[in-house]
Amino acid sequence: MATNAANETAVASASGATGAVAPDDGSHEGTSVSLRNLTRAFGASRALDGMSLEIAPGELVALLGPSGCGKTTALRIVAGFETADAGEVLVDGQDVSGVPAARRDMGMVFQSYSLFPNMSALDNVGFGLRMRKANAATRRQRANELLEMVGLSAQASQFPHQLSGGQQQRVALARALAIEPRVLLLDEPLSALDAKVRLQLREQIRTLQQRLGTTTLFVTHDQEEALSMADRVGVMRAGKLEQVAVPDELYSRPATPFVAEFVGTMNRLPGDLGGGGTSVTVLGTTVPVQPGGPASGPVDVLVRPENLTVTTATGGNGIVSNRTFLGAISRVTVLLSGDTEVRVDIASTQAAAMTPGTAVQVAIPVAAVLVAPRAS
């Protein structure tokens, strides 16, 4: 791509101006990051409890989890704003624990608006280069290129208060990328924006990240964001990573009950374990059990709405209590005997007959399922 080639040249000339020894091979594209056994306690609570994560060069890994799960702490340790009580962060195999935040060469986009209010968009983007002693002309040229990359050339001379929230975050992204960071850190950069802008910016960030090949760590509590943007998603809970996997694996083969229920919609159906915990009987069908849950005791079977079937049947095992039209598919909520509610996704054409009150039969196909201790 022509624009890409032009950018490459500009990158090289900017590096030259900083006086750094930068071979013209886009060396920043090859950065790997390892988090090893990170532990961090705030008072009595453990924000991180032995967390380890490997990020391959050029990869975008999202850390997903509920608030307080430690994802932001992990990011801040990588950035150098927090120190780990134990464990280390390796960048290209080198421990950076002793390197102050200012010398880590990591570009960060913050959750709250972080542009310097006293500087124009252009000066904001050029700030990192100014700190690297690039001359004024180089700085302006490079900052202009980056603003163009995020589609804000026309706003170069505007001050942050004149920009919308989405524009501010795009300038912040340009500012973080201007220093050709070894690692890009995104701390819920979209959470302050409205839904439509969030969607656009999500795509823009991903496109840019892939084009530049910058290794990226992205923290979010929004599963849709994580699943749609990341190469791999790490689901965190109580300071630990529960599972790190590519998005569709995370969705279709969750490793733990927590991941299963945190990502996507999940039904809980009471089941009876058998065969020493290798099989479970649910809805009258015996299916194999996937490892990850308890091997004995009362359990719930976790199953997604699209993995169940529902058919109209007089004298079936449930009654339709609600039906929501979602386009091609409809979500049918069925009240089973024993007061269990279950959501089933079926083609809207099939759902036409299932008005609330209809007697139906809900069934589960024979496939390995995940079980969790029964919710009280």
Add this chain to the structure above:
Amino acid sequence: MAPINQRVARSGRFPVWRWVILLVAAVYFLLPLYAALRFAGIHAFGAVFTQPGFGSSLWTSVQLGAMTWIITMALMLPTTIYVHLRMPRLRRVLEGITILPIVIPPVVLIIGVLQVAPLALRATMWLLGLEYVILAMPFAYRAIDAGLRSIDLKTLTEASSNLGASVLTTLRLVIVPNLRTSLLSSTVLILALVLGEFTMASLNLVQTFPVWIVAFDQDNAQISEAASMLALFVTWLFLMLIVLVGSRQARRTGRGEVNLFSVTTTTTTTIGES
């Protein structure tokens, strides 16, 4: 009478009352000025500049103003920023401490200080300057505190550091420029305080401008009166100038309005922590 009628009647008369209040206030403030002007006479104004002690006492006051400003800023700016960033819980405590000089009468303060001050410092400008730093503390703290509250200090500091700036560079390029309005207003307050303070200077035996005016009053009341009027106008002009400069800066970057005693922000957005 129905309440609605009452309200209509009151709102109809309100502009009149407004003018009456304004007029009363104007008379209250302007009459003494006019009386002083009449008493001093126009000729006294020209004579002020050639009086013995005029130049030296004014110079002393200006030096004291500069000294107080430098020491106050050097102490309060880093302290307040540090407390905001690292020990936000101490903010209340610091506010309490800095209010003390207002609560304790200057006479008490100065007598206490004179009891313990080294002999070499007594009756010098230097000791007086240090005392003024104490007096200026509440004003400086409140102005800087207001300014810091109006920006997202933590995020801005981290963003700056993330881009490679040292602590000093962050202070110089990011924090101070965004505190400009509050620093200006604290400067105004400090200078107004130092240029007008009498009790401490007098008890310290330092001839500052106000002390000179009072002393000179006994020799030539008219010229003394003219001098104090001049001081008033010069201070007033100075304050207006600073507010003007501050407002222009505020308009450009969309930050707060400049008032003498506070910084009101118009564009602060805070987003909850994750």
